[in-house]
Amino acid sequence: MKHTLILAATALVLAACTQDEPAEQGNALPEGEYPLELTATGMMQAVAAPFSRSTIDSDWEGVQNVAVQVGNETKVYTLTSSGDYKTATLTSTNPFYWTSTNETKTVEAWYPCLTTLPETWEVPVDQSAGMPADKDFLHAKQTIAFADRNEAGLTFGHCLAKVVINIQQSDYLDSFGGDLSVLLTDFLTRGEVDHNNGSIYIEGDRYSKGASITPHRLDTPADGAFASYEALVIPQSCYVDPSRLSAIEVRVGGAAYKARISELTGLGISYSFQANSVHTFDITVKEEGLEVSVDTGSMTWEDGADGSGSVVL
Known part of the structure; x- marks a missing residue:
């Protein structure tokens, strides 16, 4: 009888551990159903013509793509500006996905949209006609938790x-x-x-x-x-x-x-x-x-x- 009770208690302990494990790991999300999408406030300025600018101020007009990196993988996200170009939505046809309810992602993004972060950067000596949009280098990096995904955000900074x-x-x-x-x-x-x-x-x-x-x-x-x-x-x-x-x-x-x-x-x-x-x-x-x-x-x-x-x- 004692042997049976010990076995029963052991089974309960094992069951409790099995039930606790998913809570520690988070609930798995359906594959391919929770894309990582981003919104950002304006970091650029209005442009007079495609790929040129008269000033370097604060909106996203003229910007089409931003590079987004999670882990060691980089993907191209399309930037869609709001009517006043002060905010923009970043989406992708091949996005990163959330896989768990307790997942965190370290998201790094930069513009111009290059495959990898450059080792050097240059500015043109003749800026009389305006600074080309792709010569201003912007960068952001933020660790975002799934639970905080609606409040967390990226903060871009000018590297020049x-x-x-x-x-x-x-x-x-x-x-x-x-x-x-x-x-x-x-x-x-x-x-x-x-x-x-x-x-x-x-x-x-x-x-x-x-x-x-x-x-x-x-x-x-x-x-x-x-x-x-x-x-x-x-x-x-x-x-x-x-x-x-x-x-x-x-x-x-x-x-x-x-x-x-x-x-x-x-x-x-x-x-x-x-x-x-x-x-x-x-x-x-x-x-x-x-x-x-x-x-x-x-x-x-x-x-x-x-x-x-x-x-x-």
Whole structure:
């Protein structure tokens, strides 16, 4: 009788373990019925024509595909924008699927839609016509649980830095009738892409050769400005080598005025152009030279650095 009771108790213990196991593992979901779909807020801006842009701001117009990676597999997701291009839905004809109610997925996404994350990144030296959409690099990475799929979201960030130059109104400029040009000199145009620690950032090689970047002149200048310019640059420290430093050059008529970044910021060679940040320089051109005020703190890319989205099924 004792032997029988022991066997019965053992059977109950085994049954309890068998019943608890699915609860620990989660309930399996029907195969192929729960696709991973994503929504994201705007990270891009309106474009004037396909694959070109006049500014780099905050909506998804002109973007068609985004690369999405789960584990070691990358798939192409189609991006469908809302009417105002501020939000977008990411879907795929060959999506990733949820397989269990307690599953978590580490989702990584980037634009432009490349098969693999690049090892290096470059910006064009001539941005006068606008920055091509596929030259701005966006990246997001988020671990999402099935249970939190409706609340969790992706946060995209720009891996480049944006420079804004506002040339202020002045009698000196008026006397030349708008004969004005701006150049960023000794800036890095190529950087290494770092994939460590779950984040992506681009850092320029301080020993590589710099180049002159022609920024885009905006159709509508900032308030109080005679003209405004924008450019995307590789994140970098102003210190490149002992013989040269990054600078802003302004030409009015036949006269050229140059201000080194390290000198006009007051931070010396410690000043850096940071990824995901706007660096704004307000410049007044006078006959005797340039008068510059600088946002030395560098602000987050307004309406373009942060985004959130939710996973929906």
